[in-house]
Amino acid sequence: MHPYKNLPDYQFWKKEPGVGDGKLLDPVGPKPPFLISEDNKIVTAGSCFAQHVAKFLSGSGFLHYISERPHPVIPNHIAMRNNYGKFSARYGNVYTTRQLKQLIYRAFGHFVPVAQAWRSKFDHNAFIDPFRPQIQPNGFVSEAELLSDQQQHLSYVRDAFENMDVFVFTLGLTEAWEDVSDGAIYPIAPGIAGGDYDPGKVVFRNFDVSETYEDLRQSIEFLRTINPSLRIILTVSPVPLNATYENRHVLLSTTWSKSVLRIAAEQATCNFDDCVYFPSYEIITSPHVRGKYFAEDCREVTPEGVKHVMSLFLKHYTASNGALNPVRNMEENRAEKHSTKMQKIVDLLCDEELIDNE
Amino acid sequence: MKSKALVVGHSHVNCIQKAVNLSSSKDFEVLNIRQLQKAKVLNKSSDGLVDRTLLRNPSPDVICISLSGNEHNILGLVEDPNPFSVGDFDLGSVPHDSSRWLIPRNIMLEVFTDKLTIFFNQAKSLCNSFPDAKKMYLNPPPPISDWMHITRHPKFFKEVIGRGPAPDDLKLELYKIQTDVLKSFASDLGAHFVDAPPAAIDDRGFLRSEFYNDDPTHGNIEYGKLVVKLIEEILEKSDASL
Numbered sequence: 001m002h003p004y005k006n007l008p009d010y011q012f013w014k015k016e017p018g019v020g021d022g023k024l025l026d027p028v029g030p031k032p033p034f035l036i037s038e039d040n041k042i043v044t045a046g047s048c049f050a051q052h053v054a055k056f057l058s059g060s061g062f063l064h065y066i067s068e069r070p071h072p073v074i075p076n077h078i079a080m081r082n083n084y085g086k087f088s089a090r091y092g093n094v095y096t097t098r099q100l101k102q103l104i105y106r107a108f109g110h111f112v113p114v115a116q117a118w119r120s121k122f123d124h125n126a127f128i129d130p131f132r133p134q135i136q137p138n139g140f141v142s143e144a145e146l147l148s149d150q151q152q153h154l155s156y157v158r159d160a161f162e163n164m165d166v167f168v169f170t171l172g173l174t175e176a177w178e179d180v181s182d183g184a185i186y187p188i189a190p191g192i193a194g195g196d197y198d199p200g201k202v203v204f205r206n207f208d209v210s211e212t213y214e215d216l217r218q219s220i221e222f223l224r225t226i227n228p229s230l231r232i233i234l235t236v237s238p239v240p241l242n243a244t245y246e247n248r249h250v251l252l253s254t255t256w257s258k259s260v261l262r263i264a265a266e267q268a269t270c271n272f273d274d275c276v277y278f279p280s281y282e283i284i285t286s287p288h289v290r291g292k293y294f295a296e297d298c299r300e301v302t303p304e305g306v307k308h309v310m311s312l313f314l315k316h317y318t319a320s321n322g323a324l325n326p327v328r329n330m331e332e333n334r335a336e337k338h339s340t341k342m343q344k345i346v347d348l349l350c351d352e353e354l355i356d357n358e
Numbered sequence: 359m360k361s362k363a364l365v366v367g368h369s370h371v372n373c374i375q376k377a378v379n380l381s382s383s384k385d386f387e388v389l390n391i392r393q394l395q396k397a398k399v400l401n402k403s404s405d406g407l408v409d410r411t412l413l414r415n416p417s418p419d420v421i422c423i424s425l426s427g428n429e430h431n432i433l434g435l436v437e438d439p440n441p442f443s444v445g446d447f448d449l450g451s452v453p454h455d456s457s458r459w460l461i462p463r464n465i466m467l468e469v470f471t472d473k474l475t476i477f478f479n480q481a482k483s484l485c486n487s488f489p490d491a492k493k494m495y496l497n498p499p500p501p502i503s504d505w506m507h508i509t510r511h512p513k514f515f516k517e518v519i520g521r522g523p524a525p526d527d528l529k530l531e532l533y534k535i536q537t538d539v540l541k542s543f544a545s546d547l548g549a550h551f552v553d554a555p556p557a558a559i560d561d562r563g564f565l566r567s568e569f570y571n572d573d574p575t576h577g578n579i580e581y582g583k584l585v586v587k588l589i590e591e592i593l594e595k596s597d598a599s600l
Contacts, residue, residue, distance in 0.1 A: 071440060071459050073433055073438070073461070074469055075469065078468045078469060078472060081468075082465050082468075136464060136465070138464040138468075139464065140445065140462060141446075141462075141463045141464060142446070142447040142448070144448060144449060144450035145447065145450050145462060145463060147450060148445065148456070149460055149462050151456065152456070152459075338438065339433075341517075341518065342433075342435070342436075343432055345515055345518065346428045346431060346432050346575070348514040
């Protein structure tokens with residue numbers, strides 16, 4: 001007799017089928033405390049990898065809840081270029097847990113940052129939002145317009161957080177830039193896409209485990225106060241850091257950062273009910289898949305990797321094996337019809353003008 | 359000797375054609391692309407849309423293009439089922455009403471560019487058909503604000519008139535954005551951009567009532583006369599400017 005006797009297979013490395021065939025790797029378990037149904041509103045946020053999750057959810061019939069939709073007069077390709085639908089609202093990548101907390105607090109009026117708008121680096125006449133600097137490739141035409149859009153955006157963020165049933169948050173980074181005047185966190189350093197880098201005005205931050213967990217804890221507690229039955233799925237992005245400001249190799253910073261995020265996520269799952277960890281990070285980086293899920297740049301995750309992750313997500317977190325029906329907003333359909341109808345009317349009128357002229 | 363002008367476009371050239379017909383001018387020839395399509399005189403060859411052998415003046419001195427141009431009316435003649443505003447430089451949004459769905463200005467600019475690019479390509483083909491001619495791009499008339507006129511002459515808009523008018527400031531803003539896109543196209547074509555005749559525009563920027571056609575979007579023969587006069591003035595003023 002010994003303490004490991006009769007433990008489940010998944011607790012033993014050699015019993016993992018993925019050792020022989022990486023595609024069979026399935027580290028999800030034990031059984032999650034909840035399943036996602038097709039009418040559950042899922043809100044997504046996080047780093048680059050979270051975009052893959054969101055895209056998959058949108059394309060597979062889940063109700064990926066998009067509160068900030070493009071107006072129906074905006075064609076899809078333009079909407080996509082302007083980052084509508086990538087996440088539940090146009091907040092762009094939320095890399096750190098501090099950034100998540102800040103987004104929530106801003107949406108509910110608990111924090112109003114000093115910085116409002118930056119001049120774009122690419123078009124001096126354009127303005128960009130310091131808190132979602134790449135949300136609109138051509139920027140905003142004025143600070144006033146940016147603030148109007150920001151106000152609208154934050155109302156959609158509130159809508160998403162108040163109405164979601166499931167929140168999927170992908171923790172991505174620990175490094176960030178902080179405004180010394182009020183502690184506001186910027187997703188990318190000023191001077192890259194816009195604004196000016198002034199070492200006297202911003203400081204580099206690399207959040208440790210306690211800071212990362214504390215921000216995550218406060219975020220979850222706030223969300224649960226406005227949405228008590230919220231279920232939460234945390235993941236860690238397997239995508240390595242693009243760059244580090246720490247004076248060390250970026251690979252070392254990546255390991256440090258992912259370790260911190262992984263521990264913070266684990267702490268949250270231990271301390272909150274209905275808060276689970278989904279092992280995206282482990283699936284992509286595991287020795288079982290022998291690096292095959294990273295693209296040639298050793299950083300981007302391949303479509304096969306995303307597919308592996310999301311197929312396990314479907315398998316373990318839904319009862320319907322992903323056979324869900326896409327949901328479309330009726331109002332949107334009606335508006336699309338209006339736009340098409342107006343085009344037809346103008347065409348008819350122009351034809352009649354021609355007849356009148358003959 | 360007066361310059362020979364070829365005016366080519368869609369429905370907004372009809373008022374110009376009426377004005378030219380009335381004056382019996384031989385210096386202007388007006389072609390409606392839809393008319394060409396109907397008469398099957400569209401040249402499908404790679405160098406352009408118009409078969410110049412069918413023209414009265416096969417080698418015009420200037421080609422004036424006015425393709426499409428009702429996109430602002432498609433979006434803003436009547437209130438949208440999802441009432442929207444567009445981003446504004448000073449106010450943030452026009453109309454300045456936070457209950458409306460804000461579409462940032464640069465995104466609306468992309469929407470118009472997307473809708474109008476097909477006509478820009480047609481305009482390029484037309485310019486290729488007449489490489490030696492000077493080029494002008496005619497802005498369509500501004501929107502009509504008089505809802506009474508629109509409801510009296512709704513034509514095919516009858517079925518959507520019940521939605522009521524879009525706000526006046528939105529109509530003007532959409533027209534401005536469309537104008538910005540067309541100006542940029544004109545610049546790319548090397549064409550002189552000819553804005554709507556100032557005499558036809560009221561102090562708010564709308565089409566003056568005496569220039570309304572009997573429909574919600576077009577100018578009448580009097581408007582056509584003003585455009586012809588404007589083209590003649592530009593031609594007389596400075597050849598070098600074209």
